[in-house]
Amino acid sequence: MKFIEDINSVFDRDPAARNIFEIVTCYSGVQAMIFYRLTHWLWSIKLKWLARYISTLARWFTGIEIHPGAQIGRRFFIDHGMGVVIGETSEIGDDCMLYHGVTLGGITWDKVKRHPTLKNNVVIGAGAKILGPVTLGNNVRVGSNSVVVKSIDDNQTVVGIPGKVLKSGNKDPDHFDAYAVVSQDTDDPTVKAINSILNHIQDMDKQLSKVSKELDIKNTAESSVDDLEIESK
Numbered sequence: 001m002k003f004i005e006d007i008n009s010v011f012d013r014d015p016a017a018r019n020i021f022e023i024v025t026c027y028s029g030v031q032a033m034i035f036y037r038l039t040h041w042l043w044s045i046k047l048k049w050l051a052r053y054i055s056t057l058a059r060w061f062t063g064i065e066i067h068p069g070a071q072i073g074r075r076f077f078i079d080h081g082m083g084v085v086i087g088e089t090s091e092i093g094d095d096c097m098l099y100h101g102v103t104l105g106g107i108t109w110d111k112v113k114r115h116p117t118l119k120n121n122v123v124i125g126a127g128a129k130i131l132g133p134v135t136l137g138n139n140v141r142v143g144s145n146s147v148v149v150k151s152i153d154d155n156q157t158v159v160g161i162p163g164k165v166l167k168s169g170n171k172d173p174d175h176f177d178a179y180a181v182v183s184q185d186t187d188d189p190t191v192k193a194i195n196s197i198l199n200h201i202q203d204m205d206k207q208l209s210k211v212s213k214e215l216d217i218k219n220t221a222e223s224s225v226d227d228l229e230i231e232s233k
Contacts, residue, residue, distance in 0.1 A: 002037055003033060006033045006074075006076055007023055007030055009076075009077050010027060013097060029080070033066075035054060035057075036055070036068070039051040039066075040072070042068065043068035063082040064078060064081045064084045065084070066086045071091045071092065073094040075094055076094075077096075079098070079100070087115035089114055089133075090115040092118045094121070096123070098123075099124065099125050099126040102124050103129045104116045105130070105132075108132075114133055121138055122138075122139070122141075124142040125144035125145075125146070128146045128147070129147045134149065137153050137154035138154045140152050141157040141158070142158045146158055147161045148162070
């Protein structure tokens with residue numbers, strides 16, 4: 001069953017997980033998915049009020065809001081969980097993972113497909129917002145606090161507000177940093193500008209230190225000359 005796969009998938013994604021009992025009783029993301037699997041089934045058999053009522057109780061209990069109408073694939077994992085929101089028309093493939101504070105939100109009040117579609121093996125970092133009926137392709141990675149409003153092709157890494165695709169792509173998906181610590185070799189222009197400013201400040205500090213040392217040497221030499229003149233008198 002899908003919720004059994006959800007539980008077992010935690011062992012591959014969280015080194016802190018020790019046993020199934022601990023996962024079921026202590027992991028809010030897993031608890032939210034157990035509630036979701038139930039409410040989605042109720043939604044599918046037209047017991048929509050009951051599905052919404054139970055999902056509301058689940059939100060109070062777990063801090064995670066998943067609409068029963070959302071479609072979520074196998075081995076889905078929400079790490080930490082608090083503040084995650086998944087809208088009604090969201091579609092999520094297999095082996096996807098969300099961190100805390102992620103929103104899969106809509107941008108219209110019309111009764112249409114208005115929430116994102118995530119294909120297989122997508123990872124979304126903490127605090128990221130994916131808005132509108134956009135599609136994130138297979139193996140896409142979204143850095144923390146990014147805001148994505150356009151569809152992203154397979155095997156890409158997205159960071160920033162609005163989200164920008166790194167030209168280097170997702171070369172090492174197994175070592176993706178869900179908290180978006182971007183290195184200096186990134187192609188994101190904002191990050192490059194900040195790194196340039198930081199490098200300039202470092203250069204200025206080095207120059208000031210050099211000038212300060214030269215002034216200290218000069219002052220010491222002048223002081224020694226003055227002492228000699230006083231002694232000679």
